[in-house]
Amino acid sequence: MSALSRFAKQSIKPEVIPLLVIVGGALTGAVYIGVHAAKAPDVAWDHKENPYPWQDVKDGEQVKLMALQQKYKNRWERYRW
Numbered sequence: 326m327s328a329l330s331r332f333a334k335q336s337i338k339p340e341v342i343p344l345l346v347i348v349g350g351a352l353t354g355a356v357y358i359g360v361h362a363a364k365a366p367d368v369a370w371d372h373k374e375n376p377y378p379w380q381d382v383k384d385g386e387q388v389k390l391m392a393l394q395q396k397y398k399n400r401w402e403r404y405r406w
Contacts, residue, residue, distance in 0.1 A: 362368070366382050369375070 366378055369378050
C-alpha cells in the first residue's frame with residue numbers, strides 16, 4: 326500500500342464527499358459564467374482600438390447566454406480580446 330493511497334483513505338471521510346461535489350460544481354459554474362461575462366459585447370477590453378465593442382453586434386445576432394423561443398440567424402462571437 327503506497328503512502329498516497331494510505332493518506333487518501335485516512336484523510337477523506339465519506340461525509341466530506343457531497344460537500345466536495347457541491348463546492349466543485351459551484352466553482353465550475355462560477356468560472357463558466359465569469360468567462361461568458363468577460364466575452365460579452367458590452368465589455369470593453371481595449372479602449373484605444375475599439376472603445377465601443379457593442380456597436381459590432383449586428384441585427385439578428387444572439388448575444389444572450391440562453392435564448393428560449395427566439396430564432397437568431399447567427400451567434401455573436403468576440404474575435405479579439
